[in-house]
Amino acid sequence: MLQMLNGAAVAGAVSCLAQLGIPDLVEAGPKSAEELACQIGANPQALSRLLRATACVGVLSEGPDGKFSETPMSAILRSNARPSLRAFAIMGGREWHGRGWSHLEYCVRTGKQAIDQIYGAHIFEYFGQHPEEARIFNDAMTDISMIDSPAIAEAYNFDGIHSIVDVGGGHGLLLATILQRNPHLRGTLFDLQRVIDGAPDGPLKSVMDRCTLASGDLFSSVPAGADAYIMKHIIHDWPDDACIKILRACRKAVNPAGKLLVVDHVIQSGNHFAPSKFVDLQMLIFPGGCERTEQQFRDLCASSGWQLTRIIPTAAADSIAEAVPA
Numbered sequence: 001m002l003q004m005l006n007g008a009a010v011a012g013a014v015s016c017l018a019q020l021g022i023p024d025l026v027e028a029g030p031k032s033a034e035e036l037a038c039q040i041g042a043n044p045q046a047l048s049r050l051l052r053a054t055a056c057v058g059v060l061s062e063g064p065d066g067k068f069s070e071t072p073m074s075a076i077l078r079s080n081a082r083p084s085l086r087a088f089a090i091m092g093g094r095e096w097h098g099r100g101w102s103h104l105e106y107c108v109r110t111g112k113q114a115i116d117q118i119y120g121a122h123i124f125e126y127f128g129q130h131p132e133e134a135r136i137f138n139d140a141m142t143d144i145s146m147i148d149s150p151a152i153a154e155a156y157n158f159d160g161i162h163s164i165v166d167v168g169g170g171h172g173l174l175l176a177t178i179l180q181r182n183p184h185l186r187g188t189l190f191d192l193q194r195v196i197d198g199a200p201d202g203p204l205k206s207v208m209d210r211c212t213l214a215s216g217d218l219f220s221s222v223p224a225g226a227d228a229y230i231m232k233h234i235i236h237d238w239p240d241d242a243c244i245k246i247l248r249a250c251r252k253a254v255n256p257a258g259k260l261l262v263v264d265h266v267i268q269s270g271n272h273f274a275p276s277k278f279v280d281l282q283m284l285i286f287p288g289g290c291e292r293t294e295q296q297f298r299d300l301c302a303s304s305g306w307q308l309t310r311i312i313p314t315a316a317a318d319s320i321a322e323a324v325p326a
Contacts, residue, residue, distance in 0.1 A: 008101075013053050014077070015093030017060075018086045022051070023070065023077040026060065030067035083146030087139035094133060096126065100285045113288045123286050128194065138170055138195065141233070142203070145173035148316035152232070152263055155314040156322075158182045161259065163226040165190055167218055167250065168234040171202035172211070174263075178230075179207040188212045188223050219245045224253040232263035232318070236279075237287035240300060247304035251325060260306050260323040265291045275317060297321045 017023065020040055025031060033048035040047075055062040059073045077086045091097060096115065103114035115123045127134035152174065158164070158181075165188040166175040172189045179187050187207075189199055193215040204211050214223045219242065222229065229250040235243050250260055265276035280291035292300070298308040306323035313319050 010057055011092055013050060014057075014059055015089050015091075016050060017054050017074075018077045018089035019093060020047075020050075021079070022060075022068075023074040023086070024079055026068060026070045026074065027078055027080075030063055030065075030069035032065075032067045036068070083143065085143050087136055088143040091136050091140040094136065096123075096133060104281075104285060107284045111284075114285045116288075122288070131194075134194070138198065141170050142173050145170070145177075145232070148232075148263075148314070148318050149174045149177040151314040151316035152318065152320065153177045153181045155312055156261065156320055158185060158228075161185065161227045163187070163255075164228040164230060165223050165226045165253075167222055167229055167231040167246070169230075169232070170195060171199050172204040173202070174230070174232050175211065176203040176207055179204075179210055186210045186212075188214055188226065190214045190216065190218065190223055218249060220249060222249050222253050225255060226253065226258065227255050228259040228261060229254060230261040230263065235262050235289070235300070236264045236283055236291050237289040239288060239290075240303075243289075243300055244304045247300060247306060251305035254325065256325070258325065260301070260321075262297065262321040262323070263318050264321070265317060266297070266311055266319045266321070267291050267293045269293075294321075302326070 022036060025036055025039055033051055034044045037044040037047045051060055051068045052062060054060050055068060058071055060068045061071050062068055075081060076084060077089055078084060079086050099118050100114040103118060106117060107114050115126055119126050121129065127137055158178065162184060163186050164178065166172065167190050169175050169189045169191055175187045175189050179185055187210060189196065189204065189211060196213050196215045199213055200208065265279060267276060267280065268274065276291050283289045283291065294311055301308045301323045305326055307326040308321060308323045310322050311319050312322060
């Protein structure tokens with residue numbers, strides 16, 4: 001129990017380590033706290049305590065000479081790692097993230113979102129008002145996409161699909177991965193304009209000859225005339241009524257005999273450990289959505305003009321809920 005209760009301290013230390021860029025600095029070889037403090041402009045004694053704490057959980061390694069070196073876990077926090085979790089780790093240490101978790105009791109008692117109560121704005125409105133936080137969030141989502149996008153592209157057969165729209169696709173890593181593996185496909189990346197602005201020099205750069213960028217409000221309409229509409233970690237951000245609007249917009253836009261591909265966690269019953277159940281809890285705090293069971297996906301589809309055909313597992317934590325026009 002004490003180990004679990006100290007989890008916030010461990011996460012905070014790892015987030016700080018990533019923020020300071022320490023994993024980048026020890027890639028070339030072991031360094032002392034004094035050397036690292038000089039490089040980043042930190043207090044040597046305070047930095048030494050951070051390094052020692054993260055080393056005890058395997059994120060660094062402390063040698064008998066007192067120098068700290070890279071481990072496999074620190075390597076994935078480097079900015080040049082592929083995949084990397086640096087931005088995701090940094091996001092966990094941001095003020096809005098910590099304040100949100102500190103208001104979990106409020107969320108559980110009221111069913112309302114912490115960020116709305118703290119800042120008077122939905123989390124995505126908050127990002128619109130705070131560009132640096134939005135940048136960190138978008139980079140964190142790209143971090144996760146580096147891990148799960150290859151698994152999604154591998155798990156689904158895109159033969160027979162010639163055009164695809166990635167709804168709420170961020171900077172386009174998932175779409176880029178799909179296009180690279182399926183040279184017959186053309187894609188459209190659809191998101192808010194402030195997100196799309198960062199896409200041309202991002203993951204899609206190598207496939208821009210087969211890709212179109214579009215912006216708009218996914219609750220009202222999406223680019224029309226595609227064979228498939230895919231969305232990853234979008235439906236779990238919203239309550240049912242908002243999800244139905246998104247899915248109806250896709251249903252109106254899709255070509256006859258087209259497909260809907262919803263990529264999210266699928267909640268399974270039982271007491272076994274499942275990260276998706278903690279992600280589901282986080283959805284209560286921040287966007288206000290939830291992770292769903294297969295039956296809940298089936299009900300959402302039925303309410304928006306789709307028929308769920310199958311749930312396809314992937315090598316990552318996500319599954320693909322496939323639906324066709326009802």
